[in-house]
Amino acid sequence: MSPHAILKKALTSTWWKDATIYQVYPASFKDSNGDGWGDIPGLISKIDYLHDLGVDVVWLSPMFESPQRDMGYDISDYEKVYAPYGTVEDVDRLIAACRERGMKLILDLVVNHTSDEHAWFKESRSSKDNPKRDWYFWRPARYDEDGNRLPPTNYRSYFGGGTWTWDETTQEYYLHLYAPEQPDLNWENPDTRRAIYDSAMRFWLDRGVDGFRVDTVNKYSKHVDFPDAPITDANHYIQPAADLFCNGPRIHEFVQEMNEQVLDHYDAPVTVGELSNTPDPTHVLRYVSAAAKQLNMVFQFDMIRLGNGKGLNDKYNYVPWRLSEMKSIITKWQKFIEGTDGWTTAFIENHDNGRAVSRFASDLPAYRTVSAKMLAIMTATMTGTLFLYQGQEIGMINAPKSWPITSYKDIEGLGYYAEAQRLALANNDPAHVAKIMNGIQIMGRDHSRLPMQWDAGPHAGFSDDPAAAPWMRVHDAYKEINVAQQLDDPDSVLVFYTRVLRLRKEYRELFIHGSFELLDPEDEDTFVFVKECVERKEKAVVALNFTDGTRGFKCRGVVGQGMKLLLSNYADGMAEGGEEVLRPYEGRIYISE
Structure with a gap:
């Protein structure tokens, strides 16, 4: 192969480095049929909008069959589409629409856990001798000195409460790092891994998707002897235990195998991993080094966790942050790939966090436009692949603080609020509820999930049927912040984003690399x-x-x-x-x- 051909192949296989990737949260993007849920046909109707903005890749958050306990991150069938979102054939049409415009499509790969309504789990829980019993983690109870039944470990889950749920059918506990309806898959079992590769990956790669955002990627390998977590909070039985279920002993083996068995057999699909609880750049490089053949890049969350309280217990106990902290974090993750064969990402918003304008700048009417533009300049000049979240390009902001907790929908936020109520009662500390509510108002996941604001019409133009109420409340300020209002305004956030994305490509060697x-x-x-x-x-x-x-x-x-x-x-x-x-x-x- 000639040197020119080698260079061309290398550039083709790393197309994702120069790409601008736009995350679509399907429930909240665009409703085409008036049922109150965003859907894939609605997304297709806005592909030209994304193309004109300067988007190269659409990242579609989970649209798979699901009971929607955790907004699609609880999948009951990897090979079907949740009916309100459309059909598998609609995904085919979306792939075609992207390709017609020189764009690509990636999906979420959610394979640390399934829904408890997935056929695999139904079989697994049916009996102790079912062939799929070992596809999930089942353990017997333990008992205290008074004979009270206890779970196998004292781990706290990400959504509050413990990580083990008792199952009456087989009289054992099963593991779930998230909600009880999201049992963890056992990656130690090779049959489980083969099923994941076939159903969750090859099925969609064969249809033409261009890669995956890999959800909770560093949780596949656990310490399967399941030791108890150290007691860091003497007031609770359950304890933070991320060190025992993140970056486990076989994690790099599993991710490498995913490439060898699946990804290497397709035309340069991209992978971006969600990598929590991995603060050491040297360890992160083990995931993103090109020579390691694991992940192309990862999301490292130090930046968007600014303001989070310490540990899982206090996540929504907001802690004011300093700009020097932000600068230190950004510098750390901008520089960690210099002189290496690794790659990084640039992002400040996603579906799991509050809006960047509200969190990092000012959402007051006098400043929110310049704030959104200032943050656009910051992110567009960062080294790495740029990720935008829907509505970021028009400067969408957090829900008003006047909204009551009943306007919120997210399982995590509501779980923390309910826990705060219990603790306030138990400790005679009513102020604790207000503290947690304040944190949810700043950092809660619901803010990013409000319906996309397309115009000043009914429900912000979210639905093609003006009478159709969206699944979630529309932001009060939609008449001032929307796409239609900004399209023809040369001073708008949207027009500014279009310009800055173009400059990022024009000066790619400087800004991207x-x-x-x-x-x-x-x-x-x-x-x-x-x-x-x-x-x-x-x-x-x-x-x-x-x-x-x-x-x-x-x-x-x-x-x-x-x-x-x-x-x-x-x-x-x-x-x-x-x-x-x-x-x-x-x-x-x-x-x-």
């Missing part, structure tokens, strides 16, 4: 960093003001001779004080001439 250097790490008001491509002798300085006041930024000698302003989120020139002063939530990119 360039090195990162942080300036003034201790400054709590401004975030200034340098991107550089030494080979092309290109340099950029990105200056961001994270306050609602005017601020100077300290990079004299960097911005100056030989640098020009490429982009600002203010359209009316410089503030008083010129290049050394940033207005509230202002962002600028300077580039070498």
